[in-house]
Structures are given as C-alpha cells and as structure tokens.
Amino acid sequence: MSTYLLTWNPRVWPKEQFEIYYQKYTQGKILKWSCGTTKKILVGDNIFLLKQGKGNKGLIGSGVVTAAPYYAPHYQEEKRKEGKKSLYVDVKFDYLSNNQFKTPISRDELNAPEFISNIWDSQGSGKTIPANIADGLFDFWNSRIERNEQDFSGxxxxxxxxxxxxxxxxxxxxxxxxxxxxxxxxxxxxxxxxxxxxxxxxxxxxxxxxxxxxxxxxxxxxxxxxxxxxxxxxxxxxxxxxxxxxxxxxxxxxxxxxxxxxxxxxxx
Ligand SMILES: [Zn+2]
Ligand SMILES: [Zn+2]
Known part of the structure; x- marks a missing residue:
C-alpha cells in the first residue's frame, strides 16, 4: 500500500468549492480529487491532503482511495469550458479539516528532519510520500487530529x-x-x-x-x-x-x- 499527497491551492480552486466538498464530507460522501498526472494510484492506497498557497498551509485531510485514477471534466471552470479534462481519484476521507480551522500539521512542521522531502513544495497533486516518511507521519497525524479515542456514550x-x-x-x-x-x-x-x-x-x-x-x-x-x-x-x-x-x-x-x-x- 502506498501513500500519496493530494494538494489543494485555494488560488486555483476557490474556498467556496471547498466548502461544498466539506459539507459532502460531513455527510459521509466520497469525494473526487485531482491527482495530477499520476495514474499508478490504487484502490486502498492512503492519501494526505495538503493545503497550499497563502495563509495556513499544511496537511488538512487524510483518507483512503476508493476509485483508481479516471478522467472527468476539468476542475477549473475556464478549462472545463474549453472541454479539458482532469485526472481524479475518489477518496473516502476519514478526516478533513475545514478551512476556518488551523491545519493539524502545518507546512513548517513538515520541515522536521524526519519529514524532509521536496514533495511538500511541489505544485502538482498525486506525488508519492516515501514509505519511510509516511509511517512517522501517520503517527504524528493521529496525535494531532481529534479522533474519537473513546466513544463518550460508551x-x-x-x-x-x-x-x-x-x-x-x-x-x-x-x-x-x-x-x-x-x-x-x-x-x-x-x-x-x-x-x-x-x-x-x-x-x-x-x-x-x-x-x-x-x-x-x-x-x-x-x-x-x-x-x-x-x-x-x-x-x-x-x-x-x-x-x-x-x-x-x-x-x-x-x-x-x-x-x-x-x-x-x-x-x-
Ligand atoms: Zn476484544
Ligand atoms: Zn470499562
């Protein structure tokens, strides 16, 4: 199983769109996300979502791939109108942070020696997170996000x-x-x-x-x-x-x- 980095840049795909996606996530729906030009992603692979651009940058989501890369109309309106397509994967997010909140892992924290890699600054979506980095990253991520450790009505x-x-x-x-x-x-x-x-x-x-x-x-x-x-x-x-x-x-x-x-x- 591999781990891939999907990216979101609010300059390219506006916050309003993300809000709609976030609503779908809270309803338990599967989301489709651009994976750049990477075709080797498999069902069951893990993904992290990295928010780029200005303001709070960092990892904001994690999930598992439920459909391998496929083409569909481009995520940018102008390009869509020109008939262009993008490559997508379907993702079942198990965690997605709303834009209003802080990023669970900030871009700066990814500069720690154990996470050093050039993928964090790459513009394209769908880059492989090396296995030796992914392992520690999952531990760090789990410690940061508020998973329901124990059901309080347990x-x-x-x-x-x-x-x-x-x-x-x-x-x-x-x-x-x-x-x-x-x-x-x-x-x-x-x-x-x-x-x-x-x-x-x-x-x-x-x-x-x-x-x-x-x-x-x-x-x-x-x-x-x-x-x-x-x-x-x-x-x-x-x-x-x-x-x-x-x-x-x-x-x-x-x-x-x-x-x-x-x-x-x-x-x-
Ligand atoms: Zn038991
Ligand atoms: Zn007990």
Missing part, C-alpha cells in the same frame, strides 16, 4: 455515577478511562491488542485503525477513595469496544479473566 456510563440535577440526568463518565496520560502509559506497556480477544484495529482496518483501542479501568469506582492514585499498568487494560461493552454487561464489571473464559468457550 459502556462506562454503567459504571459511572449518575446524578440528578433539577430533573436533568447528568452522567459523569469514568475519568480514569479518559485520562490521556494514564491511557498512554497503559498502552505503552500492554500495546494495542485487546486484552480479552486479542483484536488489533490496525491489522483489520489499516491506517484508519492505527492506535485505536479502548482502555478499561479494572477497579470499580465504588471501591475508590480520594487518595487513589492510578497505576496505569496495573489498573488499566486495553480492550476492544466489543469486549469493553461485554465487561460492563454486569455490575460490577466482569474481570478480564472471566470474560476471557467466556470468549474462549465460543471461540475455540
């Missing part, structure tokens, strides 16, 4: 304290499972495999699943007092969302070992 509502305030139900989620630093330390030790079924998101979903996992807090909140200091390795365990939900099907939650036993019975 299973831990069951475990959390529910308060009623003026008839309105207020749900306090299990803060230990949301604590980013504790999460990081837990995952550094236990890695990204599910502690129950061994599921690994990147192995199943590619780059989209990279660094995705839920983190389960082993101690019931009711047993925790004010002096409690979390031990990220002992008290937290990475689990996939399915197993996480199953752990919380009982109250108090099942232990990892108990669920593993059940899992093993049905998955020999």
């Amino acid at each position: 299973p831990d509502e069951a475990e959390s304290s529910k308060l009623k305030e003026g008839g309105k139900k207020v749900i306090t989620v299990n803060a230990y499972e949301r604590n980013t630093k504790a999460r990081r330390l837990c995952i550094e030790h236990w890695k990204y495999n599910c502690g129950v079924c061994n599921f690994h998101f990147e192995k199943t979903y590619g780059q989209l699943g990279k660094n995705y996992i839920h983190v389960h807090h082993l101690k019931p909140l009711s047993e925790i007092n004010e002096e409690y200091d979390i031990d990220p390795v002992k008290d937290l365990r990475p689990v996939c969302p399915n197993c996480h939900a199953m752990l919380h099907r009982k109250q108090p939650a099942l232990s990892i070992e108990e669920l593993k036993e059940i899992y093993t019975i049905y998955n020999k």
Whole structure:
C-alpha cells in the first residue's frame, strides 16, 4: 500500500468549492480529487491532503482511495469550458479539516528532519510520500487530529455515577478511562491488542485503525477513595469496544479473566 499527497491551492480552486466538498464530507460522501498526472494510484492506497498557497498551509485531510485514477471534466471552470479534462481519484476521507480551522500539521512542521522531502513544495497533486516518511507521519497525524479515542456514550456510563440535577440526568463518565496520560502509559506497556480477544484495529482496518483501542479501568469506582492514585499498568487494560461493552454487561464489571473464559468457550 502506498501513500500519496493530494494538494489543494485555494488560488486555483476557490474556498467556496471547498466548502461544498466539506459539507459532502460531513455527510459521509466520497469525494473526487485531482491527482495530477499520476495514474499508478490504487484502490486502498492512503492519501494526505495538503493545503497550499497563502495563509495556513499544511496537511488538512487524510483518507483512503476508493476509485483508481479516471478522467472527468476539468476542475477549473475556464478549462472545463474549453472541454479539458482532469485526472481524479475518489477518496473516502476519514478526516478533513475545514478551512476556518488551523491545519493539524502545518507546512513548517513538515520541515522536521524526519519529514524532509521536496514533495511538500511541489505544485502538482498525486506525488508519492516515501514509505519511510509516511509511517512517522501517520503517527504524528493521529496525535494531532481529534479522533474519537473513546466513544463518550460508551459502556462506562454503567459504571459511572449518575446524578440528578433539577430533573436533568447528568452522567459523569469514568475519568480514569479518559485520562490521556494514564491511557498512554497503559498502552505503552500492554500495546494495542485487546486484552480479552486479542483484536488489533490496525491489522483489520489499516491506517484508519492505527492506535485505536479502548482502555478499561479494572477497579470499580465504588471501591475508590480520594487518595487513589492510578497505576496505569496495573489498573488499566486495553480492550476492544466489543469486549469493553461485554465487561460492563454486569455490575460490577466482569474481570478480564472471566470474560476471557467466556470468549474462549465460543471461540475455540
Ligand atoms: Zn476484544
Ligand atoms: Zn470499562
């Protein structure tokens, strides 16, 4: 699988057009993007979108190619009127930043030694991002964009304290499972495999699943007092969302070992 750089220059393709595209993205639609003259792009290849020109420059989107390069009427109106065509790929963006916001990775940050390459200043779309750069770039990108690390309406509502305030139900989620630093330390030790079924998101979903996992807090909140200091390795365990939900099907939650036993019975 290769990674390609698609580009957008607001001087050439106006912001208003981008706004329309952005709306389509928020509706989950597939977008078609010019890939310059590059015909070798394959379905399943990854792309980054680089915003060029004046103002905020940098990477603003990532996604996966769903249709190999094809010709369609040119993206610039004047050229379209002359009957000219452009080469496009279809892209399912998994992240696209609206022009109003900052770029998740700025052009300046791409000057870091590990990302140095002449592709960042090339005008044409569809350049290959070398594999040795792409790998680190995905990690950096994932750390910058706000992916929903854990669904906030997830299973831990069951475990959390529910308060009623003026008839309105207020749900306090299990803060230990949301604590980013504790999460990081837990995952550094236990890695990204599910502690129950061994599921690994990147192995199943590619780059989209990279660094995705839920983190389960082993101690019931009711047993925790004010002096409690979390031990990220002992008290937290990475689990996939399915197993996480199953752990919380009982109250108090099942232990990892108990669920593993059940899992093993049905998955020999
Ligand atoms: Zn699992
Ligand atoms: Zn949990």
